[in-house]
């Protein structure tokens with residue numbers, strides 16, 4: 065039983081790597097696409113998000129805070145009222161807005177809990193970075209405010225004058241500023257590179273998967289299937305053999321792409337175990353979809369044409385080619401019905417935000433659900449005679 | 450009894466492809482299935498091997514039903530499909546190895562068999578080449594080799610010589626003959642009369658899904674009404690002369706068309722009767738210009754049974 069399954073699986077694996085064109089589609093294309101799209105959309109002004117500040121406090125400290133944020137130079141800032149900002153956000157004119165509530169200065173002076181709100185579209189990948197900036201800036205303001213209030217209570221001078229002095233000093237002396245900028249622009253660039261790398265890896269693994277499941281149709285065309293059915297091999301063994309083969313092929317490809325992109329593009333894929341589970345779920349999903357398509361067509365060529373069409377279009381939907389923030393709202397909603405969206409979501413969490421399995425429970429769960437449904441349906445479409 | 454087929458029926462949709470086929474094949478026998486394109490040979494073979502289901506009837510191999518023991522029986526059969534069922538991008542060796550393993554061969558035994566089989570089909574020097582670089586005849590030979598890997602008791606060959614040159618064809622026929630002589634039971638389908646005549650002890654003629662004649666070559670030919678055909682080119686045909694020839698013992702039937710100088714005389718034991726026919730003709734003033742004897746063969750039997758030729 066095991067031996068037959070292994071024989072079929074290993075033979076398929078061997079077969080695919082004997083074809084020179086396999087290397088192009090499996091490794092050449094994804095790396096090339098990552099290089100082109102990754103560098104195209106990263107770096108420069110382009111990635112700087114446009115963020116609106118709603119300043120409801122309009123106090124000295126609030127303005128200091130805004131200056132502080134502006135100094136970090138990681139976003140394009142503009143200013144309006146809250147209603148306008150909210151409507152701009154829902155219209156996708158801005159990436160998000162920062163709400164400085166009334167009483168900001170008072171709370172700060174009284175050392176009370178502060179609430180800075182950053183509202184953004186859920187797909188925005190850079191939110192963590194912005195929050196980091198907001199937090200760091202606030203920290204600085206708090207330190208300088210504390211310092212100046214202590215100073216003023218000692219000297220009797222007005223705290224505002226002292227604060228300006230201190231915060232100016234902090235700004236120039238800390239050296240923190242330039243450090244932050246380089247780190248953040250690098251981060252934005254890396255993030256796009258990671259997203260493209262993950263995205264194109266997903267897309268080309270799916271394509272390679274599609275062409276490897278095509279071997280069943282091809283076998284039927286060439287008559288190899290006929291001979292396979294004549295061997296004393298049960299349908300279950302044959303099916304499991306093929307599935308294992310596809311799965312292994314997918315993993316070899318993914319593994320190599322991960323390694324190469326790490327070396328060439330300096331991409332961190334993050335938590336290994338979480339990656340393995342996530343990608344396995346994606347592979348099973350893809351095998352299911354491919355078998356499903358194979359069930360409707362006659363030849364492996366038809367399957368390739370039709371399947372690639374499905375893969376490319378769903379990859380566009382899922383945000384493989386470009387960040388999802390640039391597409392209209394309803395498209396972002398539609399993306400949630402595509403497995404690649406969840407794979408990408410999960411991978412980005414692992415790569416950029418350094419998440420662990422716990423953080424990608426949702427993408428993994430949804431992908432596994434997709435996988436079970438597609439594989440279940442796909443297997444029933446395999447015709448044995 | 451090696452193989453027993455009983456009242457086998459198979460239809461695709463409304464079309465009956467195999468119609469109540471029954472025959473038995475003994476161990477070590479070589480059995481030929483002769484029939485034109487579309488007769489249902491491949492379909493019949495696929496049902497015998499358990500590759501497609503059948504509607505009615507039974508197939509037994511060594512008294513075991515293929516329905517009940519498909520895997521046991523598949524292990525005993527080696528099938529050479531009509532199409533070249535090999536992986537074109539893999540080498541001959543890889544292909545043979547794979548098929549051997551699919552029949553349960555392992556490790557050293559499998560490698561040994563690969564070499565033996567390559568030797569047997571005379572392609573040892575091409576072992577490492579991809580199948581796609583082989584000629585049609587070579588592919589056919591590996592196609593046969595793949596079925597021999599597990600040393601099956603029964604070898605079923607579906608038109609193994611289709612579409613290849615005469616030389617390769619002879620090579621393959623010799624190979625099959627050798628296999629049969631070494632004790633293998635063989636089922637061989639073809640629409641070439643000469644092939645089954647050369648190879649097979651017993652023959653079933655199949656047309657439109659029915660076995661219309663079954664027996665040894667001699668039995669079948671004797672079934673031909675009037676066995677051989679004597680063709681006479683004559684002058685001065687006379688009614689009386691023809692009647693006299695018709696009265697000769699062994700002469701079954703005479704075809705004589707008006708305004709033609711030919712006589713077709715259907716006769717048993719043609720060579721012994723030949724002299725009497727010519728003497729009778731001459732005695733009646735019929736001038737005999739040429740004589741030709743057509744020996745009975747499967748082609749003429751098929752023609753007689755169906756009114757058609759095996760190949761069009």
Ligand SMILES: Nc1ncnc2c1ncn2[C@@H]1O[C@H](COP(=O)(O)OP(=O)(O)OP(=O)(O)O)[C@@H](O)[C@H]1O
Pocket residue numbers: 461466484485486487488489490491492493531608640
């Ligand atoms: N899967 C199928 N579905 C429908 N009809 C089929 C199928 N397979 C075969 N047939 C029909 O069954 C008939 C017999 O086909 P089969 O291939 O058995 O003939 P054959 O004797 O092997 O012919 P050939 O000498 O050309 O190989 C043909 O009319 C064919 O169209």
Ligand SMILES: [Mg+2]
Pocket residue numbers: 490491492531607608
């Ligand atoms: Mg056929």
